[in-house]
Amino acid sequence: MCHLSHTKKTCIVLIRSLNDDLIKSRLVLCGGPVAIQTIPYYDRQRDWRELALCKDTSPELFFPIGNTGSALDAISLAKNVCSRCPSQIECLEYALDSNQDNGVWGGRSEEERRLIRKQRRS
Numbered sequence: 001m002c003h004l005s006h007t008k009k010t011c012i013v014l015i016r017s018l019n020d021d022l023i024k025s026r027l028v029l030c031g032g033p034v035a036i037q038t039i040p041y042y043d044r045q046r047d048w049r050e051l052a053l054c055k056d057t058s059p060e061l062f063f064p065i066g067n068t069g070s071a072l073d074a075i076s077l078a079k080n081v082c083s084r085c086p087s088q089i090e091c092l093e094y095a096l097d098s099n100q101d102n103g104v105w106g107g108r109s110e111e112e113r114r115l116i117r118k119q120r121r122s
Contacts, residue, residue, distance in 0.1 A: 048090035053081050063103040067110075075109055082107030096120075 049055060054062055062078045064071035082088050082104065092106020095113060102110060 048087040048094075051085075052087040052091060053085040054078075054091075057081055062105075075104055078104040079107050079109075 061074050061081070064074035064078075067075070082091070085091070085107075088106050090106075092108055092113075094100075095105030095108070096116060099117075100113070105113065108116065
């Protein structure tokens with residue numbers, strides 16, 4: 001998309017970085033050198049799962065068996081991963097919408113998601 005004004009031309013372009021992320025940049029052409037300004041960009045067409053940190057983590061961490069002892073440790077570690085994830089909100093909403101009963105989704109345990117569903121029904 002380009003916008004042309006009387007004194008300068010500004011173009012918004014999408015480029016792919018070396019790690020295949022889309023980057024939105026603004027090019028300002030003023031008759032001299034080109035100025036490039038990177039703008040934070042999230043392509044809503046991309047699936048949130050592509051950005052999720054858990055995709056590179058062992059599934060056993062997010063789907064521990066039981067809810068005592070070492071399973072509690074795994075749940076805590078999974079929630080730690082989720083807390084840093086850019087897809088946390090989308091993940092939680094997906095789990096709630098699709099009634100995911102098992103595992104840690106969006107930083108919430110099975111019990112926490114059940115409580116959220118119950119609160120939303122009220």
